[in-house]
Amino acid sequence: MDSSSLRARQKERRRARIYGVAIELFKQGGFQATTATDIAKASNVSRGTFFNYYPYKEAVLLDYGSEVMDRLREMAEMKLASGQAPLGVLYDVWDQLADENTRERDLFPPLAYEVMNPNPERARTAYQALPLSKVVELVLRPMHQNGQLRTDLSLQRISNLIADTYLMVALRWSAYGTERPLKEEMRLALNLLLEGAVKR
Amino acid sequence: MDSSSLRARQKERRRARIYGVAIELFKQGGFQATTATDIAKASNVSRGTFFNYYPYKEAVLLDYGSEVMDRLREMAEMKLASGQAPLGVLYDVWDQLADENTRERDLFPPLAYEVMNPNPERARTAYQALPLSKVVELVLRPMHQNGQLRTDLSLQRISNLIADTYLMVALRWSAYGTERPLKEEMRLALNLLLEGAVKR
Numbered sequence: 001m002d003s004s005s006l007r008a009r010q011k012e013r014r015r016a017r018i019y020g021v022a023i024e025l026f027k028q029g030g031f032q033a034t035t036a037t038d039i040a041k042a043s044n045v046s047r048g049t050f051f052n053y054y055p056y057k058e059a060v061l062l063d064y065g066s067e068v069m070d071r072l073r074e075m076a077e078m079k080l081a082s083g084q085a086p087l088g089v090l091y092d093v094w095d096q097l098a099d100e101n102t103r104e105r106d107l108f109p110p111l112a113y114e115v116m117n118p119n120p121e122r123a124r125t126a127y128q129a130l131p132l133s134k135v136v137e138l139v140l141r142p143m144h145q146n147g148q149l150r151t152d153l154s155l156q157r158i159s160n161l162i163a164d165t166y167l168m169v170a171l172r173w174s175a176y177g178t179e180r181p182l183k184e185e186m187r188l189a190l191n192l193l194l195e196g197a198v199k200r
Numbered sequence: 201m202d203s204s205s206l207r208a209r210q211k212e213r214r215r216a217r218i219y220g221v222a223i224e225l226f227k228q229g230g231f232q233a234t235t236a237t238d239i240a241k242a243s244n245v246s247r248g249t250f251f252n253y254y255p256y257k258e259a260v261l262l263d264y265g266s267e268v269m270d271r272l273r274e275m276a277e278m279k280l281a282s283g284q285a286p287l288g289v290l291y292d293v294w295d296q297l298a299d300e301n302t303r304e305r306d307l308f309p310p311l312a313y314e315v316m317n318p319n320p321e322r323a324r325t326a327y328q329a330l331p332l333s334k335v336v337e338l339v340l341r342p343m344h345q346n347g348q349l350r351t352d353l354s355l356q357r358i359s360n361l362i363a364d365t366y367l368m369v370a371l372r373w374s375a376y377g378t379e380r381p382l383k384e385e386m387r388l389a390l391n392l393l394l395e396g397a398v399k400r
Contacts, residue, residue: 087398150397165365192358196396197353199350
C-alpha cells in the first residue's frame, strides 16, 4: 500500500473515531451542551483538528442523518424489489423514520434546523446530506409511471412536499410533544398528503 | 384624561414610532444588516428603550406578521359572510398571503425562522403572534360542519398542516427561488393538501 492511501485510511479512521465520540457525547449530554472542545478532548485531537474534519458541530449530525437516510433508501429498494406495493413501502419508511426519530429525539431538532439554516450554503449542505425527498421519489416512481399520481405536480415536487411535511411534523413533535406518538402523527400527515383533506 | 392613560398613550405612540422606523430600515437595508442600535438611533430613543419595547429584533417583525394575519382574517370573515364558498375563500387568502410575502420577500424568512426558533419560548411567542392556522380553521369550519372534510383528522390538525406547509413552501421559495411565482407554488401545495396526491 502506498503512503497516500495509508494516509487516507488513517484520516478516515480518525474521522470515524471523532464521529463516534461526538455522537456518544451528544446522546449523553445533549447536543447544545456538548462543545467542540468536549468532542476534541474526548477523542484525543486538538480543536483545530476537530474543525478540519467537521467545520461546525452540526456537520457531525449530518453524517448521522446521512446514515439514517442510507438505511431508509436500502430498505425501500429491498421492499420494492421484493414486490411490495409502493404505498405500503412508503408507510414502512415513515414508521422506520418515526422510530429512529423517537429513539434519538434530541438529535433530530438540530438536524431539522440545519436544513432550514438562514445561511444558504449550510442549508444546502444539510439538504444534500439528508435526501429524504429522494427516498420518497424512489418509492413513488412506480406509481407515477403507472399514472396513479396526480400529474399537475411533478413527482419531485410531490416528494418534496411529503419530505417537508415530515420535517415540520417531527419538529413540532420534538419541540412541544403531543398526546400521540410521533409515528401516529406522521401517518396522519402522510394520509392527508396522499389522500387529501376534502372528501370526494 | 388621567395621567396613567396619558402615559399609556405616550407609550403606545412611541412603540408605533419605533415599529414604523424599524420596518422602514428593514425594508431599506435588510433585516440582518439592521441593528437594534440603528433602530434606536433612527427613532431617537436609547438602545435600552428599544429593548423595553421589543426584547429582540425579531419581535418587531412579529408585530408586522401579526398585522398581516389580522388583515387576512378580516378578509376571510368578510368573504365568508358574503356567502363565498370556503374553498374559494381559502385560495383567496393564500393568494393574498403570497402577494404580501412576494412584495416583502426579505421580511418573511426571519419571521418563519422565528416560528421554528430552537428557544421554545420564542417559538411559542411567534406561533401565537402569527395565527395562520386559526385563519385556515375559520375558513374550513363550515366545510367541517357540513361533513365535507375527512373526519379521522381534527379540523385543527388539518389547519395546522396547511399552515405549516405554507411556511415550508414560502421558506424554500425565499431561500432558493424557483422558476414559478410563489403564488403558484402555494396554490399547488394547497391543491395537494386538499385533494391528495393519489388518484381515486
